[in-house]
Amino acid sequence: MGQSAIDLDLVNRTLQGDKKAFDLLVQKYQQKIINLIMRYVKDFNDACDVAQEAFINAYRALSKFRQDSAFYTWLYRIAVNTAKNFLSSRNRRKEVDILDDDSEDSYSEHLLKDTATPENYSLRDEIAETVNSAINRLPEELKTTLVLREIDGLSYEEIANVLECPIGTVRSRIFRAREAVDKVLKPLLENVSYKV
Numbered sequence: 001m002g003q004s005a006i007d008l009d010l011v012n013r014t015l016q017g018d019k020k021a022f023d024l025l026v027q028k029y030q031q032k033i034i035n036l037i038m039r040y041v042k043d044f045n046d047a048c049d050v051a052q053e054a055f056i057n058a059y060r061a062l063s064k065f066r067q068d069s070a071f072y073t074w075l076y077r078i079a080v081n082t083a084k085n086f087l088s089s090r091n092r093r094k095e096v097d098i099l100d101d102d103s104e105d106s107y108s109e110h111l112l113k114d115t116a117t118p119e120n121y122s123l124r125d126e127i128a129e130t131v132n133s134a135i136n137r138l139p140e141e142l143k144t145t146l147v148l149r150e151i152d153g154l155s156y157e158e159i160a161n162v163l164e165c166p167i168g169t170v171r172s173r174i175f176r177a178r179e180a181v182d183k184v185l186k187p188l189l190e191n192v193s194y195k196v
Contacts, residue, residue: 146178
C-alpha cells in the first residue's frame with residue numbers, strides 16, 4: 001500500500017469517527033508542516049502554533065477533502081493559507097518573500113550581498129514580489145509542483161509520490177513553471193544589473 005493510499009485510509013477512518021487515525025496523520029506530517037510554515041513565519045514558537053491551527057483547520061474541513069489529490073498537497077495548501085492569515089493578522093507583509101532564506105545560492109542574496117543599501121533592499125523586495133506574483137499566476141499543477149520542489153525541497157521522486165504522477169511529469173511541470181517565472185523575472189533582472 002503506497003503512502004497516498006495509507007493517507008486516504010486514515011482520512012476515511014477519521015471521517016468515520018476514529019480520532020486516533022487523524023493523530024497518525026498529524027504525527028506523520030507535523031515536522032514537514034512546521035518546516036513549511038517556518039518559511040513564512042520565521043519564529044519557531046509561532047510556527048508551531050500556526051501548524052497546530054493548520055491541523056485544526058484541516059480536521060474541521062476534512063469532509064471537504066475530495067480525495068482526487070494527495071492528502072499532503074491538500075494539507076499543504078491549508079498550512080500556507082493559515083500562515084498567510086497569521087501574518088496578515090499581525091499586520092505584517094502580505095506577500096511571502098520566498099527568496100528571503102539563508103541559502104548561499106539565493107540569487108537576490110548573492111546579487112545584493114555586498115551592496116546592502118536601501119535601494120538594493122527595495123530591489124530585493126521587488127524581485128521577491130515579482131517571483132511570488134509569477135508563481136501565484138501559474139496553473140495550480142505547475143504552482144504546486146514548483147513549490148514542493150523549491151520551497152519544500154522535495155526530490156523529484158518525493159513530488160511524484162505526493163502528486164501521484166510519473167517523475168517525467170514532475171520534471172516537465174517544474175521546467176515549465178521555472179520557464180514562466182524566468183520570463184517574468186528576466187526584464188527586472190536586466191534592470192537590476194544596471195542599477196547595482
